[in-house]
Amino acid sequence: MPLVLNDEQAMLRDSARSFVSEQAPIAYLRRLRDSHDETGFSRDLWKQFAEMGFAGILVPEAHGGLGLGAVEAGVVAEEIGRTLAPTPFLSTAVLAATALTRGGSDGQKAQYLPGIAAGEMIATLAADEGAKHRPAKTALAATRAGNGFRLTGAKTFVLDGHVADLLIVAARTAGIPGDPAGITLFLVRPGAKGLTTERTVMVDSHNAARVDFDDVAVDADAVLGDVDGGYALLEGALNVGRAAVAAELVGVGEEAFTRTLGYLKERKQFGKFIGEFQGLQHRSAHLFSELEVTKAAVLKALQVLDENADGAAQIVSVAKARAGLSAGLAVQEAVQMHGGMGMTDEFDLGLFMKRARVGQELFGDANFHADRLARRNSY
Amino acid sequence: MADLETFRTETRAWLEANCPPDMRTPTEDEDDVVWGGRNPAYKSEGQRLWLERMAAKGWTTPEWPTEYGGGGLSREEAKILAGEMRALGCRSPLSSFGIWMLGPALLKYGNEEQKRRFLPEIVRGEIRWCQGYSEPGSGSDLASLQTKAEDRGDHYLVNGAKIWTSYADKADWIFCLVRTDMAAPKHEGISFLLFDMASPGVSTKPILLISGKSPFCQTFFDDVKVPKEQLVGTLNKGWEIAKYLLTHERNSISSMGGRAHRPVHQVAADSIGLDDRGELADPLLRSDVAHLEIDEIAFELAMERAGDLAKRRQIHPAYSSVLKYYGSELNKRRHEILMSAGGSDSLEWESERSDHGAAARAWLRTKANSIEGGTSEVQLNIVAKRILELPGA
Numbered sequence A: 001m002p003l004v005l006n007d008e009q010a011m012l013r014d015s016a017r018s019f020v021s022e023q024a025p026i027a028y029l030r031r032l033r034d035s036h037d038e039t040g041f042s043r044d045l046w047k048q049f050a051e052m053g054f055a056g057i058l059v060p061e062a063h064g065g066l067g068l069g070a071v072e073a074g075v076v077a078e079e080i081g082r083t084l085a086p087t088p089f090l091s092t093a094v095l096a097a098t099a100l101t102r103g104g105s106d107g108q109k110a111q112y113l114p115g116i117a118a119g120e121m122i123a124t125l126a127a128d129e130g131a132k133h134r135p136a137k138t139a140l141a142a143t144r145a146g147n148g149f150r151l152t153g154a155k156t157f158v159l160d161g162h163v164a165d166l167l168i169v170a171a172r173t174a175g176i177p178g179d180p181a182g183i184t185l186f187l188v189r190p191g192a193k194g195l196t197t198e199r200t201v202m203v204d205s206h207n208a209a210r211v212d213f214d215d216v217a218v219d220a221d222a223v224l225g226d227v228d229g230g231y232a233l234l235e236g237a238l239n240v241g242r243a244a245v246a247a248e249l250v251g252v253g254e255e256a257f258t259r260t261l262g263y264l265k266e267r268k269q270f271g272k273f274i275g276e277f278q279g280l281q282h283r284s285a286h287l288f289s290e291l292e293v294t295k296a297a298v299l300k301a302l303q304v305l306d307e308n309a310d311g312a313a314q315i316v317s318v319a320k321a322r323a324g325l326s327a328g329l330a331v332q333e334a335v336q337m338h339g340g341m342g343m344t345d346e347f348d349l350g351l352f353m354k355r356a357r358v359g360q361e362l363f364g365d366a367n368f369h370a371d372r373l374a375r376r377n378s379y
Numbered sequence B: 001m002a003d004l005e006t007f008r009t010e011t012r013a014w015l016e017a018n019c020p021p022d023m024r025t026p027t028e029d030e031d032d033v034v035w036g037g038r039n040p041a042y043k044s045e046g047q048r049l050w051l052e053r054m055a056a057k058g059w060t061t062p063e064w065p066t067e068y069g070g071g072g073l074s075r076e077e078a079k080i081l082a083g084e085m086r087a088l089g090c091r092s093p094l095s096s097f098g099i100w101m102l103g104p105a106l107l108k109y110g111n112e113e114q115k116r117r118f119l120p121e122i123v124r125g126e127i128r129w130c131q132g133y134s135e136p137g138s139g140s141d142l143a144s145l146q147t148k149a150e151d152r153g154d155h156y157l158v159n160g161a162k163i164w165t166s167y168a169d170k171a172d173w174i175f176c177l178v179r180t181d182m183a184a185p186k187h188e189g190i191s192f193l194l195f196d197m198a199s200p201g202v203s204t205k206p207i208l209l210i211s212g213k214s215p216f217c218q219t220f221f222d223d224v225k226v227p228k229e230q231l232v233g234t235l236n237k238g239w240e241i242a243k244y245l246l247t248h249e250r251n252s253i254s255s256m257g258g259r260a261h262r263p264v265h266q267v268a269a270d271s272i273g274l275d276d277r278g279e280l281a282d283p284l285l286r287s288d289v290a291h292l293e294i295d296e297i298a299f300e301l302a303m304e305r306a307g308d309l310a311k312r313r314q315i316h317p318a319y320s321s322v323l324k325y326y327g328s329e330l331n332k333r334r335h336e337i338l339m340s341a342g343g344s345d346s347l348e349w350e351s352e353r354s355d356h357g358a359a360a361r362a363w364l365r366t367k368a369n370s371i372e373g374g375t376s377e378v379q380l381n382i383v384a385k386r387i388l389e390l391p392g393a
Helices: A007-023 A026-034 A043-052 A070-083 A089-103 A106-117 A231-264 A278-307 A313-337 A339-343 A349-361 A366-376 B002-018 B045-057 B075-088 B097-109 B112-124 B238-257 B264-272 B283-311 B320-347 B358-366 B376-387
Strands: A123-126 A141-145 A148-159 A166-172 A183-188 A195-199 A208-218 B129-132 B148-151 B155-166 B173-179 B190-196 B202-207 B216-227
Touching: A007 A043, A007 A070, A026 A070, A026 A349, A070 A089, A070 A231, A070 A278, A089 A106, A089 A123, A089 A148, A089 A166, A089 A231, A123 A148, A123 A231, A148 A166, A148 A183, A183 A208, A183 A231, A231 A278, A231 A313, A231 A349, A278 A313, A278 B283, A278 B320, A278 B376, A313 A339, A313 A349, A313 A366, A313 B283, A339 A349, A366 B283, B002 B045, B002 B075, B075 B283, B097 B112, B097 B129, B097 B173, B097 B190, B097 B238, B129 B155, B148 B173, B155 B173, B155 B190, B155 B202, B173 B238, B190 B216, B190 B238, B238 B320, B264 B283, B264 B320, B283 B320, B320 B358, B320 B376
Parallel strands: A123 A166, A141 A166, B129 B173
Antiparallel strands: A141 A148, A148 A208, A166 A183, A195 A208, B148 B155, B155 B216, B173 B190, B202 B216
């Protein structure tokens, strides 16, 4: 398949770009941040996302979604990256929708997917437990009790976890932390007894939470997928999430770079445009090259997820690692080349830097993915 | 799409039946490739057969038109052929500046007679070409070149000297930039000539490099007579051809940054070994290798994407500078890591064990990647000015 968007995908990109830039410009992020908004995003805006089809982009048509693929989800994520809009797109439309679509029983899908597609249900995946993303080290204990399970442990970095109507929780039903086998996914409602949530506003003013489980009881039908065999489902959903974050980071990096190029062409020092100085020209050209190479890897990862999801792990790691590094370079150069203005809150560059940092950490940083690639290649 | 699947099936079967077993192994080093020419040097019968069979199908140049001996494949078919060759581990049958550089320029700028005369020989590897571009006084500032060609009625008389002429001592013909108008501004007095290296007045002198090898020559022209029909394109408009050809040269140099060779992690594992967790027994080197391989995979995709964009005419004409810059720097990094992986073994220069210092010589050779075909700094200048449209100069 050619490494370019087809006509339909390009149209989707154009409509997502105009929608996001009009409805959720950077001013939207600032407004939420400065007003200490309790939700951290606008539910009305998310309804509009749903009306555009974006909330249900990965939800099968039978359940009210568009039934599109990872490439299309990536197209939307990239546009969200350009304006840094806080939305439940990643948590709900990508991670939860993927896990439910792939792992859900008919009943579970019918129960949750239409609400996701309609923009009415916020759902999320609770995977991380420590400061670094290590899904195989899942330790949160789920022990059999009667007809169901009891969950004890803690999750962190749960996107939109403070307002989610549904948590998809990775828990250990067998084996020891580090063991891919013995992990099970559970569907947990936030009102469950013993479950407490602490909103953790992050550096980028996006939304996450720590969630504690103190002997939380769930029924057997809360299991998503197979008992003890949830790791593949977890990884499958995470891979789509990783590629979507990579696409978002492409948007973050490109937008920061575009703004920087504009500045190089208008700011004068020593009687010259600063873009005339070779020191800045070469760094800009290098950064452009990094971003271009990354864009190819990210599009390929999204395509492979749609063609052969089981064979996508390696290219997803390549895409996620590179996107984090390229966006990281883009935002650092953006701040540096804007000089003192880049350090001010008034200019937006700092916001891009903050989002890039969070995106780098989400679902595994470059070192996590380099390690994963090495393991897959037996070294 | 069904047609493409049929093509894939048939291509796979043909490769299975026709690619000799020893052509399904990685090349040992840069001497282990076939360059063809009037006096071809084959290291094995397999090399000869592989070239003959691929050339007969036009698959040494899969996308060139069949009327000039090419394969006539569409881009999608060519990608399938490349993919099937990669899957089977097939070597490239022919290394050729004719394929990488001159051919594309002739297809665009040559007249019909020139195309019919020169292209089929290139496809079959019968004539080995070299490139007469750089001069002792004209490196990064290529357009300042001084080799001159005077109009002598039925021929041009060429005098001057070239440098860094790759394999000039082994080449049969040269494509050469010459100055045909001494008074014009430097970009507007250049023409593009083809001539036989066996012509009276042509001499070459290999240059010994830090690798201990001599892939480059100095080339001297002393009253060389060149028939006028061997001028390509318009007189004094050769700079346009020169630039077009450079983009193809850059593509071929940047492709060295791809993963055509043995993966670095295999070389490192052989040298250093794995620990009891199955990880490379040098954790920091393991990290370097993994990050390199991530970049190599991504870079291959960037080249593929550039081809797909070019096919749709959605690519900036200076984009080859992005790939040339990135690919040559990546290849240098690869060989730094390979040297580190090899440790003291890779420092041996003369032993049989080290295949006469193959690793060290290859490492040193890569240092030219970011110089030849326009330095990395020149590529960055081009990207900054032409693609990013930054101001100045």
